[in-house]
Amino acid sequence: MYQELEKKIGITFNKQELYLCCFTHRSYVNESEEKEPVADNERLEYLGDAVLEMTTTDHLFNNYPEQQEGELTALRAALVKGEHLAEVAHKLDLGKYLRLSKGEEASGGRQKNYILANTVEALIGAIYIDQGYNVAKKFIEENILNNLDQLVSEGAHRDAKSLLQEFSQEKFGVTPHYVVLKEVGPDHDKIFTMSANIGEREIATGTGSSKQKAEQSAASAALQEIIAEQASTEQ
DSSP states (O other): OOHHHHHHHTOOOSOHHHHHHHTBOHHHHHHOOOSSOOOOSHHHHHHHHHHHHHHHHHHHHHHOTTOOHHHHHHHHHHHHSHHHHHHHHHHHTGGGGOBOOHHHHHTTGGGOHHHHHHHHHHHHHHHHHHHOHHHHHHHHHHHTSTTHHHHHHHTTTSOHHHHHHHHHHHHTSOOOEEEEEEEESOGGGOEEEEEEEETTEEEEEEEESSHHHHHHHHHHHHHHHHHHHHHHHHO
16 A cells, blocks of 8 residues: 555555554544544654654754754754645655545645645654654654755755844834734634735735744745845846
8 A cells, every 4th residue: 555655765564554544634534434433643743743853853963063052943943844844745745645535635635735744743653653763763864854954055944934024124124023814724723824014015925733833934935025026126
């Protein structure tokens, strides 16, 4: 069932049912008519998140001895943030393995970044249970920490909200503010849409599974919009 994925990541799964759970979204469980109880991937996601953070922290601490705590925290945040994990999921084509409700499938759930990011964490959790810490660590190093130098060189570890604030205060003398535009879904699975505003102008919008993540997404989109505007002005 997962032969292609196993070959891609160099891991042979022992417990296929564990990985079936790993790729099962909550929406599928709510809609499932299977006789046997179906578990979603949220517990595996919780475990994988902890393993990912520990591995990333250990790697940064041992490989960047000159960096202070604040810089290490920013680097870790860039590595484990949803956008980066979603990129990893796209590269591994994890969306094809997801079990989703018909509604989630129809709304493009296989391509949604927050679902894909959560799936990466669930996969790490499954690998940890099935293969142990060292194999999970190797997977993280090869698929998530492998472009760390690029993130550093591009300054991608800088917080988007902080960068937007610096730019806005320097250029306009005001601090950006964020507005909730929409909340959809039940309390346990809400998706927020936020706008990033400078003064009275709405620059861009972003979505996320929390207000903080949606703000970061909006700030990142706003920075891209500003860069595009500046490039257009200079032409």
